Amino acid sequence: MSSLAGQELGLTMRLSLSVFTRHYLKSPLQAGAILVGLILAVTLLIGVRATNENAIRSYSEATELLSQRAQLLLTPISGKKSVDEAVYFALKQTGVDRALAVLSGTVTDETGQRWDIQASDLVAALSIQSQRENQGQTKSQTEDTPDKSQLSLLSANLPLGKLLSGAPYILMSESFSAQVTPQGSMTLNGTRLKIISLDDSLGLGSAILMDISLGQRLLNRRGELSYIALFGQAQSLTQAVNQAFNGQGSLYFNLTPQDDGEGLTSLTRSFHLNLSAMSLLAFVVGLFIAYNGVRYSLLKRQKLLVQLQQQGVPQRALLLALLFELLILVFIGSLVGFILGLQLSHWLQPMIALTLEQLYGARLMPGVWQWSWLYQSIGLTFLAALLACYPLFSQLAKQPLARSASRFEQQSHGRKQQGKLFVVALLLLALAAGLFPLTQDYQHSLALLGLVTIAIPLLLPLVLQTGLSLVERATPPGLWQYGVAESKELIAPLSLAMMAMLLALTANISMNTLVGSFEITLKQWLDDRLYADLYIRPPSGKMVETQTLLASLTNVSAIYGQWLHTSQYQQTPVSLMTRDDHSLRNSNQIKVQSNEHWQDLFEGKVLMISEPMAIKHRLNVGDKISLPEFEKASLPPMAIGAIFYDYGNPNGQVIVSQATWKRLQLPIMPTSIAADYAGEISELESILQTQLSLPAAQMFNQSKIKQRAIQIFKRTFSITLVLNSLTLLVAAIGLFSACLMLTQARQAPLARLYALGASRSQLRWLVSGQMLLIVLFTCLLALPTGALLGYLLINKVTLQAFGWSIAMVWDWQAYFRVLIVAMLVSAIAVILPLLWQTRRPLISSLQQEIL
Numbered sequence: 081m082s083s084l085a086g087q088e089l090g091l092t093m094r095l096s097l098s099v100f101t102r103h104y105l106k107s108p109l110q111a112g113a114i115l116v117g118l119i120l121a122v123t124l125l126i127g128v129r130a131t132n133e134n135a136i137r138s139y140s141e142a143t144e145l146l147s148q149r150a151q152l153l154l155t156p157i158s159g160k161k162s163v164d165e166a167v168y169f170a171l172k173q174t175g176v177d178r179a180l181a182v183l184s185g186t187v188t189d190e191t192g193q194r195w196d197i198q199a200s201d202l203v204a205a206l207s208i209q210s211q212r213e214n215q216g217q218t219k220s221q222t223e224d225t226p227d228k229s230q231l232s233l234l235s236a237n238l239p240l241g242k243l244l245s246g247a248p249y250i251l252m253s254e255s256f257s258a259q260v261t262p263q264g265s266m267t268l269n270g271t272r273l274k275i276i277s278l279d280d281s282l283g284l285g286s287a288i289l290m291d292i293s294l295g296q297r298l299l300n301r302r303g304e305l306s307y308i309a310l311f312g313q314a315q316s317l318t319q320a321v322n323q324a325f326n327g328q329g330s331l332y333f334n335l336t337p338q339d340d341g342e343g344l345t346s347l348t349r350s351f352h353l354n355l356s357a358m359s360l361l362a363f364v365v366g367l368f369i370a371y372n373g374v375r376y377s378l379l380k381r382q383k384l385l386v387q388l389q390q391q392g393v394p395q396r397a398l399l400l401a402l403l404f405e406l407l408i409l410v411f412i413g414s415l416v417g418f419i420l421g422l423q424l425s426h427w428l429q430p431m432i433a434l435t436l437e438q439l440y441g442a443r444l445m446p447g448v449w450q451w452s453w454l455y456q457s458i459g460l461t462f463l464a465a466l467l468a469c470y471p472l473f474s475q476l477a478k479q480p481l482a483r484s485a486s487r488f489e490q491q492s493h494g495r496k497q498q499g500k501l502f503v504v505a506l507l508l509l510a511l512a513a514g515l516f517p518l519t520q521d522y523q524h525s526l527a528l529l530g531l532v533t534i535a536i537p538l539l540l541p542l543v544l545q546t547g548l549s550l551v552e553r554a555t556p557p558g559l560w561q562y563g564v565a566e567s568k569e570l571i572a573p574l575s576l577a578m579m580a581m582l583l584a585l586t587a588n589i590s591m592n593t594l595v596g597s598f599e600i601t602l603k604q605w606l607d608d609r610l611y612a613d614l615y616i617r618p619p620s621g622k623m624v625e626t627q628t629l630l631a632s633l634t635n636v637s638a639i640y641g642q643w644l645h646t647s648q649y650q651q652t653p654v655s656l657m658t659r660d661d662h663s664l665r666n667s668n669q670i671k672v673q674s675n676e677h678w679q680d681l682f683e684g685k686v687l688m689i690s691e692p693m694a695i696k697h698r699l700n701v702g703d704k705i706s707l708p709e710f711e712k713a714s715l716p717p718m719a720i721g722a723i724f725y726d727y728g729n730p731n732g733q734v735i736v737s738q739a740t741w742k743r744l745q746l747p748i749m750p751t752s753i754a755a756d757y758a759g760e761i762s763e764l765e766s767i768l769q770t771q772l773s774l775p776a777a778q779m780f781n782q783s784k785i786k787q788r789a790i791q792i793f794k795r796t797f798s799i800t801l802v803l804n805s806l807t808l809l810v811a812a813i814g815l816f817s818a819c820l821m822l823t824q825a826r827q828a829p830l831a832r833l834y835a836l837g838a839s840r841s842q843l844r845w846l847v848s849g850q851m852l853l854i855v856l857f858t859c860l861l862a863l864p865t866g867a868l869l870g871y872l873l874i875n876k877v878t879l880q881a882f883g884w885s886i887a888m889v890w891d892w893q894a895y896f897r898v899l900i901v902a903m904l905v906s907a908i909a910v911i912l913p914l915l916w917q918t919r920r921p922l923i924s925s926l927q928q929e930i931l
Contacts, residue, residue: 096401113373121366122417127424150309154333162304174324178311185299186777187268199295253284369814372576498541505538522880537579584811589866612754615780635758641750654732658741673722684739686721692883693732816909851910
């Protein structure tokens, strides 16, 4: 009996699915609306996920261009800017062959634009790559698995003889060279260089690579290295280095072990989390659109479902058929969205790679994708769609067979539902308001921000109902009052599309608030931070000579100095620095300080720390901290006298007075100097270039520093703004599909008005006015909700994630531009389907079903 019942259930399910298929063939718009929402949701989710996971993989797999991750770095000792090349040769002579010499610096082209370059020992890089490939092949043969490491310079057709002889050839990725030098050559520091374009799969990104001999000549740093990278097992490498220098290596370099990318992953975690949050927001907006399509399709099939049950189809079979139909739609939508998402990732990756390289010095490797992402997206999308649609499926499958719900009952149920959603939204907002003051971690704040984001669209249906009721009272009797009254009946079928639009507008306004406020704050900070006219970083051997020359020039009114040393606090890197007394007082924006801070600082009793460091380690004024340099100099922990704003360094900063610097026995020679000049800055730059042969790349004009900082800032947030715009586009597409379905369903009431004497022109204005009135109320609600999200983003999430205090600035002009764009997009989404539908014979529409 059970097998027979199962066969009957399967048969009725197949018949029901066959009927549903024919319904969609007759009304493809309904299936299209569902698929569009699912495709857009999965596309943005997969696009950002692929980019994020590729970035995290890159952190752990490679640190050196054309090589693998280094286990140890030999870096300059305190007070030095370079490692002597003799150290590298000594390592090679003692058998440490897996070492790579690296020199990095900044050069200028003919237009004065600065370019960061990196020079490596290409012979060593090729040798290390060859050894890695051999190990990979051996491992794959042993484990009978294919070697996935395909990045190789050995297969590239390179003029190695010319490269190794110092010929003017540089290496770039194909995409980067096509972007910046399509002619195939460029001039850097007065030297004409030919470009060799390498496949993007080699992972060069936006780097400029050359042989060490050419790099030393371009940078005028012969015999100098920025650092030496060592590859292999850290313990055996450390022993080999100690043996090579008889335990005296600390006199020539610092031995710095590398992690497996955890440090960079931790540093960029908040950046990637913000991208993930934006993609999830777009995913939710897409699901709103898909759910709107499912609900519309079910409402149009309401009588069909009743008829199927009257023909003997069991409720269970009908419900299973609806679920199976949803699964098929989710599978198709997820598959197409997966493919489009990978393409979106391909477009987004260069933008994110540039941001990560300029902010954190991280380079992204070529993207890879996994089939598991498709399975996970199908599972996540089906689960979310099932949770949203199952109550509606169950309600329709179990409705009475004698009659379907009346129009009055539907409206009454809709009003009750609006009240329930409003109460749920208030409860969520109250919960978030109670928990936000208790959060100290940006991940918890982001989760609460998610609660607020969920609550905001739930407010919309009742707000629309109330707003339209008020407008109805003020509208004179006649066709327009009828139009406003009928608009209240459109809230239910349009509510989900308008919720998606509200979410997109709220996110757009909040991100514009964050970006605009941060830009103003950054400019004010740069104005205070950059107090000198020209900043100079001469080589160590020319520091005294540069200071002497500046002191002899009559137009130089002041000379400033900065001393910098790399240290650690609780296993995280920090910058320990000092400046001259004038710079200490005038170059730092103080957030909070003790009563006698400046006097105590100059007496060596207290120190200052940056705001990001204070927030990350939860430090306050009066707390005492100690660094390894304090312990070496036998100094006790020192109290924090002030916390200063810092928007230019991803790592923490500790500032001490010059008296404390001397007690720490740190280098007396400044790391960089600055000068005020009474004449043209270009004149001072020319004097330094002529008399000291300082390259332009070692001099930084105040205005150029500000310009570059703003450029980096805009690139940092460009990816977020792109995702924001895509989310708004997704919402506009959802509104278009909802309006198309709604105008198709309203042909009968429009035909009645036409029969009563209303012209086609009046009908078009009536329907357009109804839709745009609803959109207008949605846009007005987006202003306070966008301000709320912007406030939470600035004062909770950004502050906790990055350690940046930002003064919130409300830009009315920018927000009304967003609202005007939203109204124009909505008008197009409303008018196009309206023109399409009203051009048909209206009288024949009287025979159609009324929504």
